[in-house]
Amino acid sequence: MEVLIVEDDPLHRSYLHDAVLAALPECELVLEAENGRIGEGLARQHRSAHIVMDLQMSERNGIEAARTIWKERPDTRILFWSNYADEAYVRGVSRIVPEGAAYGYVLKSASDDRLKLALRSIFMESQCVIDREVRGMQQKSLGNINGFTDVEYEILVDIALGLTDRMIARRQNLSLRSVQNRLQQLYEKLNVYQRVGEEGDEGRYNLRSRAVAVAFMRKLINYSALERAEAELNEWLGIRHN
Amino acid sequence: MEVLIVEDDPLHRSYLHDAVLAALPECELVLEAENGRIGEGLARQHRSAHIVMDLQMSERNGIEAARTIWKERPDTRILFWSNYADEAYVRGVSRIVPEGAAYGYVLKSASDDRLKLALRSIFMESQCVIDREVRGMQQKSLGNINGFTDVEYEILVDIALGLTDRMIARRQNLSLRSVQNRLQQLYEKLNVYQRVGEEGDEGRYNLRSRAVAVAFMRKLINYSALERAEAELNEWLGIRHN
């Protein structure tokens, strides 16, 4: 059995290395990669079936790496090991996990035992292991209670990228007015209608920009989500007028 | 001699602990705090003069903690130890460092030796030690070449928060038109004027939102900068109509 570790922090990497060896005595070889790009290469080369993946990395983040890896071999087992349970990460991960794949999501703040248990469950038993905190986020996110539908999330990302209504309409195959409807919906949910001043009509927020700001502060979107979205946008633009 | 470590990651904390003991044999006591709030309390209680501070922490980030600590005792020596050299961080730090204070900024990717050297230089010799990468960022940022003036940065933060032109005008004591002038300036520098489509006039970006997006992607602003700015905004709103 082989395990591939993709993690940019040297301390965390060696900690993981030890944890893997301790939790999985049947493991013969531990590979290490210091970013997503190298991780992808190693995974391809060694046909890795067991991967521990950090999310926040500089070269190429964990979600992108996992996506291409899963695209090539959907039965790869991946344990995501991250500092945070941002909704942006949770949503990003659950968007790319293939049908029936075994994966896990545990926080770096978890105890040694939790980590080791997760390693065994996922790699040996092919079970999914999601940390409680992450699980909670997932339900809040995907459930309808105060959660955002995919439609709403899409449009949020589009205005965060700085697209005009007209452009969004084209991208989503909608009319201008429908885009604006969805925006209203979004503004409602993000609670951006409160006045910032108090003197009558003036002094409102700019709804569009404020929505993005609030989404950032609620960690609905974050740097890596924006980065991915920008890449997708450019791809789409490339296809549109090759 | 006492040293206070403020760092939320346990692995990094114990690594720092060892590094401090190794680099500073004259150190008798090492205190540890796991976030900015606790760090502030310990610093006040022990009148700490030597602090190693992480920037990215959940409860209260390093910049805020450092600001209040320096406000109380401006001769405190602080070594910032961070994963990234985001322009937002660099600017945030240099905005709060008091006149003539000794401080440092080294990246977590730096070698053991660099870290230990920095510890001695700052704590024993009261010298400022700024990592090369950070230094480069600082010059690019503060120098006029492709750098942003304080004025431009202020208005960038304001639109990132989602304020309207009118509100920004009030906050900065400017006319509406002047605010818009500065916005034009900003758009120019951030290069948001390129069309996204190609068919004639349509398909532009929404300049305002796009500016925020590219600022984020260039790490001119990041989550923690936004968070701080939001706090300052609320404070200002509170003062305005007590």
Added chain:
DNA sequence: GCTTGTCTTGCGGGTTCCCGCAAATTTTGC
């Protein structure tokens, strides 16, 4: 003093955004 350059302000207009209203269309529930 005068000039020059930068910054600010007002005016005016074209464009985009935000949204109420109502009709058309699709989806859902039974």
Added chain:
DNA sequence: GCAAAATTTGCGGGAACCCGCAAGACAAGC
């Protein structure tokens, strides 16, 4: 299959935004 509910679309208008133009304000340099 049909009625209710949700979504989409068009129209129209008020507000905000973006910006060219030109006149004042202010500081710096000679």
